[in-house]
Amino acid sequence: MTADTTTDLYCVMGNPIAHSRSPWIHARFAQLTQQALRYEARLVPLDGLAQALTDFAAAGGRGCNITVPFKLQAAELAHTRSERVQLAGAANTLAWDGEGRIHADNTDGLGLVADITQGAGRAIAGASVLLIGAGGAAAGALAPLLEQRPTLITVANRTLERAQALVERHAALAATHQVPLLAAAPATLSDSFDIVINASASSLAGDAAPVPDCVLRPGSLAYDMMYGPAAQGFLQWAHRHGAQGRDGLGMLVEQAAEAFALWRGVRPPTAGVLAALRQP
Numbered sequence: 001m002t003a004d005t006t007t008d009l010y011c012v013m014g015n016p017i018a019h020s021r022s023p024w025i026h027a028r029f030a031q032l033t034q035q036a037l038r039y040e041a042r043l044v045p046l047d048g049l050a051q052a053l054t055d056f057a058a059a060g061g062r063g064c065n066i067t068v069p070f071k072l073q074a075a076e077l078a079h080t081r082s083e084r085v086q087l088a089g090a091a092n093t094l095a096w097d098g099e100g101r102i103h104a105d106n107t108d109g110l111g112l113v114a115d116i117t118q119g120a121g122r123a124i125a126g127a128s129v130l131l132i133g134a135g136g137a138a139a140g141a142l143a144p145l146l147e148q149r150p151t152l153i154t155v156a157n158r159t160l161e162r163a164q165a166l167v168e169r170h171a172a173l174a175a176t177h178q179v180p181l182l183a184a185a186p187a188t189l190s191d192s193f194d195i196v197i198n199a200s201a202s203s204l205a206g207d208a209a210p211v212p213d214c215v216l217r218p219g220s221l222a223y224d225m226m227y228g229p230a231a232q233g234f235l236q237w238a239h240r241h242g243a244q245g246r247d248g249l250g251m252l253v254e255q256a257a258e259a260f261a262l263w264r265g266v267r268p269p270t271a272g273v274l275a276a277l278r279q280p
Contacts, residue, residue, distance in 0.1 A: 007036045007038045008036065008037045008062045009039075009056075010063050010064060010263065011039060011042045012040075012041050012042070012066075013052055013056075013070060014041075014043070014068055014069075015068075015070075017044075018041070021227075021249070022065055025252070026039035026256060028268075028276070032269060032273075033264065035264050042056070042064075049070045049074065049077065062263065063094060064093075064094050066091060068201060069201075071090040071091055071135075072089060072090050072139075074104060075088070078094060079103070082103075082105040082106065084105060084144075088139035088140045088143060090135075092105075092106050092108050092255065092259075107259050107262070108137060108225075108251070109140050109142070109144030110254065111250075111252070111255025111256070111257075111258060112145070112248075112255070113144045114250075115248075115254050116246075119246070119250040120244070124148035124150050124195065126149075126151055127194035127195050128151050128154075128194045128195070129152065129153045130156060130197065130211070130215055131153060131199055132196070132199055132202075133155075133199035133201075134157035134162035134163045134165070135200070135201070137199040137225055138157075138199035138200075142170050145197075146173050149178070149179060151179075151180075152180045152181075152182070154181075154184050154193070155167055155184070156189060156210075156211055157185075157186075158185070158210065164183040166183070167181050186210055186212065189212055189214065189215055191214070192215055192217040193216075193220060194220060195220065196215055196216060198226070203230045203231050203234050206230075209233075216243045217243070218241070218243070219244070220238075220241075220242075220243040220244070222237070222238030222246070225248040227247040249277055253273050
């Protein structure tokens with residue numbers, strides 16, 4: 001592909017990546033804010049993130065979004081890291097400075113909180129929250145969730161040690177906001193929650209909900225960070241138990257807006273972009 005040198009180059013990197021709506025979202029943001037840029041999706045081999053970043057920079061890349069399964073590695077490869085990345089150990093947004101150095105940030109949690117509180121109209125403050133998963137997606141979400149001051153957050157992960165490590169890393173922040181923060185194995189869960197967030201890769205793999213049915217009650221919000229067909233199994237599970245299901249499309253738009261603002265210095269409007277994506 002011949003690079004277009006008249007516009008700044010951005011991208012999203014992941015594996016898989018064909019399903020990504022990020023190129024359309026950022027193209028629309030550029031139109032709405034009158035910014036000249038080109039944004040593309042790049043499929044990266046599972047062992048090839050470092051080389052992909054080098055190649056992207058050589059092509060004139062200015063910034064990129066990182067999606068599964070590279071968020072933890074992206075944080076490690078960056079030269080500088082925001083406080084959010086330092087705490088989470090995961091990055092979803094990278095920006096290159098004029099000297100070729102990579103700065104890492106994480107806008108996932110900001111996007112999640114914005115979509116839950118504004119898009120779904122649900123308060124996180126005062127709610128009990130179950131966060132499923134302990135990988136990069138969960139790590140990026142935990143600090144912004146804690147800052148909303150829920151009554152409790154439980155992190156559930158198939159490998160309990162990973163959940164415990166994530167909880168320990170956020171213990172000081174949880175104490176600052178006076179939020180009880182627990183780690184649990186999914187099989188040990190016995191209580192229901194106001195908000196259940198799936199940050200695991202179970203939906204992408206087409207697996208069943210990775211937690212027991214008891215975590216839901218009528219009126220709970222069941223939020224899958226995945227969107228489109230990948231989220232349908234989780235949403236159907238939620239609906240069967242009387243919960244409000246919501247996929248991560250709004251989160252995708254909101255976190256993209258935060259990344260766009262980091263790169264371009266202007267935050268684009270999001271409501272109309274999400275409405276367009278929701279149209280059949």
